[in-house]
Amino acid sequence: MHRFAKPSVFLKITAPILPWLVGATVILIASGLYFSLIASPVDYQQGATVRIMYLHVPAAWMGLFCYVGMALCGAMSLIWKHPLADICARATAPIGATFTALCLITGSLWGEPMWGTWWVWDARLTSMLILLFLYLGYIALVNAFDDPERGSKAGSALALVGAINVPIVKFSVDWWNTLHQPASIVRVDGPAVDPSMQLPLALMIFGFTGYYFVVLILRVRLELNERRIRALHLSGMFDDNGENSTAETKPYDPSHNAEASQ
Amino acid sequence: MTGFFAILQRDLRLALRQGADSVMVVAFFIVTTTLFPFGVGPEANILARIASGVIWVSALLAAMLSLERVFQTDYEDGTLELLTLSPVSLELVVLGKALAHWLTTGLPLIIAAPLMAVMLNMDPAGFGVLMVAMLLGTPALSLIGAIGAALILGARRGGVLVSLLVLPLYIPILIFGAGAVEAALLGVSAAAQLQIMGAILLLALAATPFATAHALRQAME
Amino acid sequence: MAVFSGSDLTCLRGERLVFGGLSFAANPGDAIMLRGRNGAGKSSLLRLMAGLLVPRSGMITWDGESIHKDRVGHNARQQYLGHQDAIKPVLSVRDNLRLWAQLRGVKDIDAAIDTALHALEIHHLSRTAGRYLSSGQKRRTALARILIGETQLWLLDEPTVGLDRESCAELARLIADFRAKGGIVIYSTHIDLAVDDPALLDLDEFAIPMVEWLQDQDAHEQDADPEYDLDTDAPQLAVPSDRQGAAQ
Numbered sequence: 001m002h003r004f005a006k007p008s009v010f011l012k013i014t015a016p017i018l019p020w021l022v023g024a025t026v027i028l029i030a031s032g033l034y035f036s037l038i039a040s041p042v043d044y045q046q047g048a049t050v051r052i053m054y055l056h057v058p059a060a061w062m063g064l065f066c067y068v069g070m071a072l073c074g075a076m077s078l079i080w081k082h083p084l085a086d087i088c089a090r091a092t093a094p095i096g097a098t099f100t101a102l103c104l105i106t107g108s109l110w111g112e113p114m115w116g117t118w119w120v121w122d123a124r125l126t127s128m129l130i131l132l133f134l135y136l137g138y139i140a141l142v143n144a145f146d147d148p149e150r151g152s153k154a155g156s157a158l159a160l161v162g163a164i165n166v167p168i169v170k171f172s173v174d175w176w177n178t179l180h181q182p183a184s185i186v187r188v189d190g191p192a193v194d195p196s197m198q199l200p201l202a203l204m205i206f207g208f209t210g211y212y213f214v215v216l217i218l219r220v221r222l223e224l225n226e227r228r229i230r231a232l233h234l235s236g237m238f239d240d241n242g243e244n245s246t247a248e249t250k251p252y253d254p255s256h257n258a259e260a261s262q
Numbered sequence: 263m264t265g266f267f268a269i270l271q272r273d274l275r276l277a278l279r280q281g282a283d284s285v286m287v288v289a290f291f292i293v294t295t296t297l298f299p300f301g302v303g304p305e306a307n308i309l310a311r312i313a314s315g316v317i318w319v320s321a322l323l324a325a326m327l328s329l330e331r332v333f334q335t336d337y338e339d340g341t342l343e344l345l346t347l348s349p350v351s352l353e354l355v356v357l358g359k360a361l362a363h364w365l366t367t368g369l370p371l372i373i374a375a376p377l378m379a380v381m382l383n384m385d386p387a388g389f390g391v392l393m394v395a396m397l398l399g400t401p402a403l404s405l406i407g408a409i410g411a412a413l414i415l416g417a418r419r420g421g422v423l424v425s426l427l428v429l430p431l432y433i434p435i436l437i438f439g440a441g442a443v444e445a446a447l448l449g450v451s452a453a454a455q456l457q458i459m460g461a462i463l464l465l466a467l468a469a470t471p472f473a474t475a476h477a478l479r480q481a482m483e
Numbered sequence: 484m485a486v487f488s489g490s491d492l493t494c495l496r497g498e499r500l501v502f503g504g505l506s507f508a509a510n511p512g513d514a515i516m517l518r519g520r521n522g523a524g525k526s527s528l529l530r531l532m533a534g535l536l537v538p539r540s541g542m543i544t545w546d547g548e549s550i551h552k553d554r555v556g557h558n559a560r561q562q563y564l565g566h567q568d569a570i571k572p573v574l575s576v577r578d579n580l581r582l583w584a585q586l587r588g589v590k591d592i593d594a595a596i597d598t599a600l601h602a603l604e605i606h607h608l609s610r611t612a613g614r615y616l617s618s619g620q621k622r623r624t625a626l627a628r629i630l631i632g633e634t635q636l637w638l639l640d641e642p643t644v645g646l647d648r649e650s651c652a653e654l655a656r657l658i659a660d661f662r663a664k665g666g667i668v669i670y671s672t673h674i675d676l677a678v679d680d681p682a683l684l685d686l687d688e689f690a691i692p693m694v695e696w697l698q699d700q701d702a703h704e705q706d707a708d709p710e711y712d713l714d715t716d717a718p719q720l721a722v723p724s725d726r727q728g729a730a731q
Contacts, residue, residue: 078476133430140426144417147497153480154413158427161409161473165431168462172434176441234499268585272578279573340567344628347533348586349559482535 010084010224014217021217025210032203040200052110054200058208059103060124063131066096066212070138071163074156084220086152089159090142091219095212097135103128123177127170134162265350266358273362283328287367288374291324295378306383313382314392314443318399320378321371322432325400328367329407329428330414330421332359337415337481346482353471356478360401360408360470368400384447391446391456398459399439405466406431412477434462485510487532487636487667492541494527501527502689505541511635511665514658514678518671519686525671526566528686529638532669533563559587561636562629566644568621569628572614576605576624579613580631587632599630602657603650618645626654637661639670651676 036054073089076082107125108118119125138155145151277283298316302308336342345355375396376389384392410428414420442455485508493503501524509515517525530536532543534550534557543550550557570579577596584592600606603623608616616624622645629637637658643651655677658668662679670676 130430130433133426137427137430140423141413141417144414144419144423146418149497150416150480150483154417154477157409157473157477157480158413161431164469165434168434169430172437172458176437264588265586268582271585272574272582275578276571276573339571340565340569341571343535343565343567344563344569344583345586346535347558347561347563348583349555349588350586351555483537 010220014221018214018217021210021214025207025214028203028207028210032200032207035200035203041196049110049113050197052106053197054204056103056106056110057201058204059099059106060128061205062208062212063096063100063103063128065209066092066099067131067134067159067163067166070096070159074159074163077153077156078160083149083152086149086156087220087223088216089156090152091216091223092212093135093138093142093155095215095219097132097139099208099212100128100132100135104132121177123174126177127173130169130173131166134166138162263354265348265352266354266361268350269345269355269358270362273359274365277362277366283331284366284370287324287328288370290327291320291371291374292378294320294323295382299382310383310385313379313384314388314447315440316382317375317378317392318436318440318443321375321396321400322403322429322436324371325367325403326407326425326428326432328363329411329424332363332408332411333415333478334411334420342415342478343482346479352475352478356408356412356471356474357467360404360474363408364401364404368396368404371400372396384443387449388443388446391452392443394456395439395442395452395459398456398463399435402435402459402463402466403432405463405470408474409470409477412474412481415478415481435459438462487543487545489532489538489543490541492528492531492543493539494524494531494536495539496524496527500691502686503540503691505684505686505689507684509667509669509682511667512662514662514668514670514681515684516670516672516676516678516681517684517686519690523686523690525686526640528684529563529640529669529671532636533561533638534558535563560634561638562632562634563638563640564625564629564642565640568625570613570616570621570624573612575610575612576600576616576627577609579624580628583628584631589632595631596627599627602630603627603653619647619650622646623650626657630657635666637666637668637670639668641671641673643672643674643676 032054036051040051040054042048042050070089070092073085073092076085077089104125107128111120111122111125112118138158141158142151142155145154295316298312299309302312333342336345346352348355372393375392379389379392407424407428410424410431413427414423417423438455438459442452442459445452445455487510488506488508490506492505494501494505501522505528507515517528519525527536531538532550534543534554537551545557545560570576577593577600580596580599581592584595589595596609597606600609603626605620605623605627608620608624613621613624622642626642629639642654646654651674658670658676658678662668668678668681670678670681
């Protein structure tokens with residue numbers, strides 16, 4: 001059942017993982033929120049607004065993580081032609097787009113007290129904005145076809161092309177912008193963030209990642225079940241045509257298939 | 263290479279017979295560019311300041327506008343199906359089509375660009391670099407755009423969709439294209455920007471035909 | 484061992500099962516006529532044979548080698564005629580055909596086009612632009628295309644659409660000539676085309692009710708994995724038992 005993406009195998013693998021994943025995500029995000037909102041120190045310059053960072057940075061991380069995930073799914077779909085890869089990419093896009101939008105919104109909220117303006121053409125914010133455009137293009141393309149499978153395949157190709165482009169876009173935006181802050185999380189000489197801020201940040205990042213996988217599994221399940229239902233519809237089983245709908249012992253008529261499929 | 267030259271010859275012949283397409287692209291470019299003075303006012307120094315950006319943005323939009331027809335008509339009348347069934351490399355066919363698209367849209371834009379630069383009061387020092395930058399940038403626009411044009415085959419509202427797909431991918435070309443002219447106007451060497459644009463063009467030449475051919479095969483399934 | 488053959492082909496279009504378990508075989512000089520109701524998959528089968536589609540399962544081979552191994556080679560030996568005529572309205576008939584001759588690497592292009600146009604009796608139209616052609620003339624131009632270049636396989640999807648009786652007889656003669664030279668012709672048609680004893684392939688015989696097929700696939704998976712338990716939230720096929728009985 002290649003074309004229908006071995007739903008039972010997918011479900012079988014994910015069913016026992018899901019409750020644990022949900023539990024871990026809830027614990028991670030709850031403790032992350034506790035440490036970031038209550039137990040973490042206030043920045044000596046920024047005051048309490050620094051707490052936006054605990055949402056902003058993980059959201060930015062997720063925006064990039066989801067795009068990389070989509071591109072990997074696109075590559076797998078290209079190489080192994082496994083439909084589950086298309087479905088995963090398709091299910092990832094709205095999650096990634098939401099996180100990217102969240103990153104932009106929190107960035108804007110953070111920027112208002114920091115820079116005195118809602119939006120600056122800061123290199124990293126601008127790159128995230130372009131990433132959001134890439135997500136929106138993907139979502140629009142995937143949904144523009146009557147045949148959902150064709151949409152998924154086209155989307156996978158686009159995700160790959162986009163992934164090749166992301167570093168070029170990043171580079172050119174960095175070049176274009178001279179007013180950006182230096183990267184502060186990952187640096188060659190170790191993180192510059194205060195150690196007391198690292199724990200909540202790490203908790204939130206792991207929590208967000210866990211949340212992503214929970215939602216991904218649920219969305220893929222949904223998609224698989226939808227496909228199943230469409231397949232059954234095409235098979236002519238739900239022929240709600242007068243007496244048929246009562247599901248009486250009507251002999252199966254092969255011509256249903258041929259006609260319904262037109 | 264037979265496929266490349268055959269399709270190039272056919273597309274150019276088609277473009278000549280229904281010549282309105284190229285003219286329309288240039289007309290769109292000129293009209294869009296002339297809208298900016300109405301928007302920002304006719305002060306010469308403001309126009310001179312934004313001229314390179316305006317010309318590049320208008321060229322981007324004009325090139326994008328003509329993308330839809332690169333494969334759409336061939337797709338609709340069954341030609342594309344036969345092209346994928348021809349005993350030639352589809353990648354070279356794609357390259358031929360991209361070159362034909364550039365010759366019929368990019369090249370006229372390059373010729374029209376200095377005219378618009380004059381109207382926008384740009385310093386003549388930037389003209390040469392503007393044309394060189396467009397010479398390097400517009401073929402990349404055609405090559406990258408071809409991917410988008412192939413992906414939307416069979417989609418609803420393909421024309422709007424292709425702009426959403428392709429414009430974010432055009433941003434680096436816009437940045438370096440406008441940056442090169444800016445540098446020339448400031449009296450600095452624009453070599454770095456032009457070299458990066460050349461690199462982008464080479465990368466596009468090497469990579470996009472495969473992506474586009476893949477998308478076309480998908481569209482035929 | 485047949486030259487051109489396919490075995491155990493299953494075709495899915497989108498998410499629709501078109502046919503399954505289909506096999507065919509053809510040797511030089513053979514003709515296969517595809518029959519079946521609308522949606523039985525005649526066009527899909529021809530597209531599978533052309534290599535435009537990839538079968539869900541099964542293999543199509545030429546001389547024992549899968550056609551997807553060497554696509555350019557397969558394209559070089561086949562001519563495919565689809566529903567559309569692929570004629571550009573602004574180009575003359577000759578210019579329309581020229582592209583296909585060039586792509587096939589034909590040496591003497593004009594002579595090849597002349598021969599093809601004469602064979603279909605449309606030589607007088609060679610300078611006419613595509614937009615002035617009637618639908619029958621367009622179809623004959625499309626047929627002229629398949630005469631250009633040396634090929635061994637014709638895949639004709641409804642070649643008679645838009646053709647009058649005389650043209651149909653003409654087409655039948657072309658098919659006979661091609662078979663006499665060792666060509667294989669596989670075609671679908673609604674009307675009778677006077678082709679000498681073609682092999683019949685009735686696609687209705689290979690229509691699988693989708694319900695059965697889905698169950699079959701599920702059964703295979705459960706066979707392979709005895710530990711699989713029928714969890715309530717797993718989307719098993721909830722086929723009403725009475726229907727299930729009827730389907731088997």
